[in-house]
Each structure stands twice: as structure tokens, then as C-alpha cells.
Amino acid sequence: MEIVRINVGGTVFETKKLTLSQYPQTLLGRLSPQSEFYDNRRQCYFFDRNPDIFGPILGLYRTGTLHFPSFYCGATIKQELEFWEISPKLLAECCLQNYLQYEADLQTTQTLNQAFEEYELDYTDEECRTSNIKRILRKIWLTLEEPSSSRLAKVFNYIFLVVVIASMANFTLESHPLFRKETLSNDSLLYIITYGDIRFFKELNLQNPKEIMFGTTKPVDLLRHSEIVTSIFFTIELIFHFASCPRKGRFFRSPLNIIDLLLVVAMWVTFALEQDLEFLVKNYELVRFFLVLKSLLVLRLFRVFRLMKLYSGLRIMIMSVRASIRDLLLLSMSFLVASLFFASFIYYAEFYVSDTFSDIFIGIWWSVITMTTVGYGDMYPKSTLGYIVGGVCAFSGMLILAMPVAILATNFSDFYHKNKLREMKTSLFDQDGKKEETLSLSRVSPINTNDTPPVTVKCCC
Template structure:
């Protein structure tokens, strides 16, 4: 026969045999050897596939180029090409980017899932019955680590987010001289009253052990900074999980820009701490980072030390990435 009939999902297509035999390594090109797959009465091959994209498959045999209609699902195109065993180098240049964009998106999705996938502590019934502590630990872990495990967990994480934001704001305000002394006095008084009954502090002579007291206070300050950093990272993770179902690129760009501004303000504030009073507060540092990353460059505030110059250079390059 010169022509071959192909039934794809109820739609009948016809094509010359010689056109199929040009590509014997493909599924349709090997039809002549697969007699068992055909209906001998009607001389028709049947495939239980979606016929919507089959015209594009046949055009490959007719013209030697594979095109796709715009708007087709990338996963469906991958399945069709794999099923019909078509060579990837046959995809026309105008459709290559659309085809491989699906692979890039899938790789990005895998990376995001691996980074933010909610792990679970699962125990069988015997383990739970054998140890009530395991059950309680699992419930507490879900409550603290998985914001959407229950309504109470959602409320807790919202409150926790507000607390971290307030902590960040209080840290920024503490760089102001009028707030700094008040906050230091309050935190010192609270710490002394809270821990005044501990034997360790009762043994410290404030007149003869100033170095020990100073070292202890510095260590406690570092521990508070580490705890704040861990809380901030958890908050960012919660924020990303809240935004993953929305595609508001503008909001995501704004958040990235705001975080970068705060980080650079924090770095430049301490980089210029021993110089003159150009960066008196972190608010001025935030203003400087925003002006630098938006390439406005008013010049009213600028770093004057070598480390400050390095921070400004990195800040300008980060703006290009954002």
C-alpha cells in the first residue's frame, strides 16, 4: 500500500508509507514491521493517544521539521516526543526554547521542593502506643515546624512573625542614641532581676570580677544574636511558603529589595562605626542602600573607609542582579 491509515484516539490520519520509512528509528517509521499492532481487515494502525498534537507529528515526516503550536503544555510535548520516539534535533529553532523551558522550570521546581519540602516525623501505631512521649513530640514538632498543620499553628506562626518583625525594628531603633541608652538599661535591669538568684551570678564580685562579668555579657549578647538570626531565617521560610502559591513578581522583587537594603545598612553601619558620624543610625544606612541600589546616588551620605567602599561596591553589583 502506498498510504497508511493511522487511528489516533478515534481520529483517522493518512500518510504515505515512503514518508514514514524516511525515519525507520521512530515508532511510525517501523510500522511496516509491526504487523501485530495493526488491524489486518482495515489495514489501519490504532494508537490510544490524544490526537490534538498528532498533526505536528505527521508534519515532521512530511517536512523533516518538528513544530509545536503555541500554548501547548511542556509535559505533554515531552510525552508525545518520547512516545513516538522522535529525535530532539528535529525540533525547529523557533520551538527549541519553548521545549527546553519546560525542563528548566522542572529543575527549578525540584530545587524549590527540596529546599522547602515539609518533612514529617511518622511513627507506626505500636511506637505511638509504646511511648506517649513520641506522640507528644511529634505533635509539638508539627506545631512549630509546619505552619499549615493546624489553625493554632497558623496563629502561632503569625504571632511569631510579628514578634520577629518587632525585634528587628527594636534592633534598628537601638542604633539611635536616644533609644540606645534606654534599651540597654532596660535589658540590663531585666537580665539582672531575672538571673539574680542564680548561684553563678551570686559568686561574681562586681568590684573584682569586671572582666568575667563583661565576658559573660558579651557571650549572652552573641547568643541573643544567634537566636535572632535563627528566628529570622525561619520567618523568611514562612514568608516564602506563604508566597509560593502567588505569582506576584512585583511583590517578590520588593521583598528582595527590602531585605538587601536592611542587610547592606547593617553592614555599612558597622563598617563605618569608627569613622565620623556619616552613618549615625541604621535608618540612614537603609536610606543609603536604597539610594545606591536604585542608582540615584544623592551623595548626601557615603562611606569613607576602605571597608565601606567595598560594601558600597557589592551593594551596587547586587542591584544589577535584582
């Protein structure tokens, strides 16, 4: 019986050669006197590793099961398995969670670091060293693109937030009659519709107050002037943003930049058309084009997502949705199948009721509204069998929609917690860096103006 002596960090372990041969593909299973770890003087194998962790490793060869105490970090377990050349598949089920959780946490941390600490587009150090213009453009680019790059960038993004809120307020207020002034009285409108030759007014529906308001009023001067100011701001911002972009070919790969371009064009075209309302209303096709451009202005709400780099919570919410995209696709498929299922059932359950569910498409609308527990009440069953189908549909909707909420909440909580740790770590390192810089300055000996020796400042930190 051959005994093998293994010295791990000063602690000697003894076991049988036969025991180690249980896993010949591992480092311990291949030990021989010719190994680089064999110490001829001590007649043992020496490994400069932690002896406390070697106990569970040796336990694998003795019992056939690899267990680690729960207080060991997943990174430590991974490093030991890699050194001893042991497959993670040999980990016991009760200990596998720590290892897999470490892998998941590592991936989450890497995702956060890439999102918050690495700039997707930036000028290279070589470009900034060789060109003063590139250095200035880089400063402008980071100010507009990365709020965390400087204090000026953060101030600009707060200004951008105020302008976005003002733009959204303008868009909302101009739809209210209180913030519009009359340009044409109702009597004049009725006369033009009756005797005039302007097609736009002839197409107006007098029963629709929104059409009448649009045809006879325009926003008050304060809103119009505010709209001009915000349009000028966004136009200048887009020009500087594009001009300072280090890779202009990739600038419009971002959906937000495309939306900014569409909004700037739409705002100035609609502004130009509104300067001559008489010409506008005489050309009915131009009115349609004007309304399309006006509808595009609702996209200004997407400018809020430009601020997700300023507010980490908003960015984490987007990252959580991306991390849950497969689960959301599964939800969508399940919801679609369930909608078709209950739509078909309610159609045939109400087949002999003449005034409900004329086709399955109406049934799909009803099943979507019922499963989401909105319940408009525009369509509802009237037969006993229809009541049963409706009850099962509502109950199924709660079950289907409840599952992805937990997944989204878990992913958001995970990202949020890891980001808080990342921010605390960054803040701590910044403070330590400033403290170290202060201490290094204090260690510099002052100019000696007399014969006394210089004072040496010692740090006890």
C-alpha cells in the first residue's frame, strides 16, 4: 500500500495512491516523483496553496463527492477547481449554487461595467495627442454624450432635461383650448364651409370639436415662442453632437439620434407651414402632410431616454428588460396563443346570441382586454357558457401576466443591487485615491531653511 504525502501551505496530508487514482485526469491523480511539485529533500509533494480549502478537494477522492463550506466565495472555488484540474460537474448539488451564482454575478458585474464605465464611442489617445481639434471635439462629445465624464457634462444634461420637459409641456398644452387663441369665428367658419371654395374647411366635421379647434385657433404666442427656443436648442445640440462624433458613420445607428433628426426636421417644417395658414388650408394634401409631421412630434417623448446615462436607475430598468427579453418573448407567445384560444371559444359559446361577437377578431379584442383585467365593457358574454369562458379567460390572464413580473423584478433587483455596490466601490476608490495623493504630498520634505533636519511625516493608515 503506497502512501502519498502532500504538503499544502505547510500542512501535511497523507492518503493512499489508490485513492488519488480515482480521478486520473486531475492534477492529484497524475502525481508522480517526476512531477514538478515533488520535493526530493522532504520526500513529499509541495503545493503553495491554502490548506483549509484542500480538505474538501481531498474529500472528493475519498468519498466521490465534492463539497465546499457555504462561506467560501465562488471565485475561490473556481480558482481551486482550475488549479487542481477538477471539473465543476463534480460539485455536489448543494454546493453548486454558490459556484453558479458567482458566474451569474460576474456576468452581471461585467455588463454593468461595460454600460457605465466604458464609452461606446470615443477618440483614441493617439488622436487627442496629435490634434488639438480632436481634443476639443472629444471634450464636446463627452459633454453631450457622457454625463459622468465631467461636471460640465452633468450640468449640460440637467439643462437638457429642463428643455425636454419644456418641450413636452408645450406639446401637451397646445392641445388644450385654454392655451389657444381664436383666428376664425364659428360664424365665419360656417360661412366658408357653406359658400367658400377651400377644400380643407369643407372636409371639417362640425361634430368634432378637435377639428374645429384646429381649424379656427392656433397656440398662444408664449407657447409658440417657447417652441421656437426649444427647436433652436435641439437643432444646435444635434449639429454639435454630430460634428463632434468620433465615428460619424455610426452616429445614426442609434435610434435616439435618428429620432432627434426626424424631430428637428419635423419641427422646422411645421413651423414654416404655420407661418402662412392661408396657403396651408387652401392645399388639402399639404394639410395631410402637416398633420403627419405634427404626429411625428409625439416622438419627442423618447428624448427622455437620452437621460438614462444621467440616471442610473433608468438605465438599469432598460438593462433589466433586455436581460428578460427571452422571457418576455415567451410571455408574448403564450399570451397570443391564449388570446386566440379564448377568442375561438367565446365566439362559439355565444354563437346563438345575435348581438355579441360577430367574428373571432372581435373575440381576440375581448380576450386581450379581459386577460389584462382592463375590462372596457364594450364587448361581454351574455350566455351561461360565455360566462364560464369569460371567467376562465380572466383567471388565466392573471396567471400568465404574473409570471414575467417576478422575472423582471428579480433582474431589476439584481442589477440595482450590483450597481449600488459598484457605485460604492468607485466612490471608495476615489476617496482613497485623493487620500493617497494628499499623503504623498505631505511626505515631501519642505525646503530646509535652517540647520534642523527635515521632518518626516509617517502615515498609520
